[in-house]
Amino acid sequence: MADLIALLQPRVTDREGLQELIEDLEDQIPGIERDIAALRKAPADRALIASLFRSLHTIKGDAAICKVDVGVMICHPIESLLSRCRDGEFTFSGLLPEVTLLALDRLELTLEALSTGRSVEHLKLPELVGGMEGMATAKPAELANRAARTIEAVTGFRPLHAGAEPFLPTPKTDLPADLRFFHHLALQFESRSPLFKGRTDRILHLALDTNQAAGAPVDTAQLEAAVYLHDVGMMFAPESVWLKVGKLTAEDKQLLHEHPGHAAGLLERMPGWAAAAEMVAQHHEMPDGGGYPAGLKSAAICPGAKILAIVDAFEAVTLKHSHRGQTRSLVRAIAEVNACDNQFAAEWIAPFNSVIRKMVES
Numbered sequence: 001m002a003d004l005i006a007l008l009q010p011r012v013t014d015r016e017g018l019q020e021l022i023e024d025l026e027d028q029i030p031g032i033e034r035d036i037a038a039l040r041k042a043p044a045d046r047a048l049i050a051s052l053f054r055s056l057h058t059i060k061g062d063a064a065i066c067k068v069d070v071g072v073m074i075c076h077p078i079e080s081l082l083s084r085c086r087d088g089e090f091t092f093s094g095l096l097p098e099v100t101l102l103a104l105d106r107l108e109l110t111l112e113a114l115s116t117g118r119s120v121e122h123l124k125l126p127e128l129v130g131g132m133e134g135m136a137t138a139k140p141a142e143l144a145n146r147a148a149r150t151i152e153a154v155t156g157f158r159p160l161h162a163g164a165e166p167f168l169p170t171p172k173t174d175l176p177a178d179l180r181f182f183h184h185l186a187l188q189f190e191s192r193s194p195l196f197k198g199r200t201d202r203i204l205h206l207a208l209d210t211n212q213a214a215g216a217p218v219d220t221a222q223l224e225a226a227v228y229l230h231d232v233g234m235m236f237a238p239e240s241v242w243l244k245v246g247k248l249t250a251e252d253k254q255l256l257h258e259h260p261g262h263a264a265g266l267l268e269r270m271p272g273w274a275a276a277a278e279m280v281a282q283h284h285e286m287p288d289g290g291g292y293p294a295g296l297k298s299a300a301i302c303p304g305a306k307i308l309a310i311v312d313a314f315e316a317v318t319l320k321h322s323h324r325g326q327t328r329s330l331v332r333a334i335a336e337v338n339a340c341d342n343q344f345a346a347e348w349i350a351p352f353n354s355v356i357r358k359m360v361e362s
Contacts (some may be wrong), residue, residue, distance in 0.1 A: 006070060007073060009120075022302045024066075028059055036052065073129055084330075088105065179221065181202070189232050206352070211307055214351040218303050223308075229267060261293060287307070287345055290342065
């Protein structure tokens with residue numbers, strides 16, 4: 001059985017070791033995601049299972065050496081599941097890839113929280129580790145149900161079946177002139193990368209539905225304009241920066257931090273779009289004051305910006321690490337957004353979750 005205290009209040013006795021583990025994990029994750037992507041096509045491939053097992057065993061061993069016990073606790077039941085796959089008891093299929101990736105996401109978030117001195121209670125590690133321990137000893141016929149229950153316990157949502165599309169893009173026709181122009185600019189931004197295809201309509205769908213779920217306190221036309229233009233300011237920075245795959249330099253980050261102001265400035269100069277301009281300018285602010293560009297706290301951030309922050313992050317997480325050959329699934333995007341306890345306005349998480357729940361369970 002998992003040590004509840006160790007999962008809820010993990011201790012760090014070696015700060016340098018923690019940083020080493022974070023760097024080691026960054027090195028291992030790309031290979032793990034490639035193996036999992038390949039196993040989706042060949043779930044009984046023993047060589048791929050062995051490769052994945054070695055990677056998890058390495059992370060577990062690194063966690064032990066670096067004295068990060070919570071890392072060992074997360075990796076151990078995954079190892080046990082992979083060992084049974086390697087022995088031919090069942091294949092690495094169904095929801096096993098999702099549980100594995102969810103566990104790795106939680107490990108990354110846990111290490112990040114520990115490195116910055118934040119609590120990990122919101123990550124639901126006892127539910128995750130306990131669920132995986134149950135899976136590791138379950139009969140093959142019970143695995144699917146136990147995996148689904150584990151994912152739901154951690155994320156609050158029933159998992160989608162493999163390959164399900166979250167929603168279809170919403171076609172935009174007969175828009176007023178200004179909105180038609182804003183939509184055109186958004187599509188120009190989308191065209192800069194194949195990864196962005198359809199993102200505008202996906203974000204718009206979520207933003208408008210989240211607003212509606214809360215009783216529509218934000219003007220829908222202003223919110224729509226903000227969705228279209230919130231990232232257009234990126235195009236004022238070199239593409240080598242905002243399409244960069246690797247780590248950003250301090251100079252890169254400074255350039256990107258200027259993008260809300262560029263798009264907001266455009267809206268401010270057009271009559272009738274002051275509210276949308278405010279949403280765009282503030283959509284990277286955070287309730288605790290840790291956002292940019294102005295470091296505003298919750299009361300000073302407008303509701304539309306709070307909606308936009310959540311849905312934009314949700315879209316971004318589904319694309320996170322896609323250059324590694326594996327886009328993150330809808331379930332793991334939901335889990336990560338809900339785990340970011342200080343990044344988003346608490347009053348908008350529930351309406352957002354209700355929209356996602358209907359989408360997932362329909």
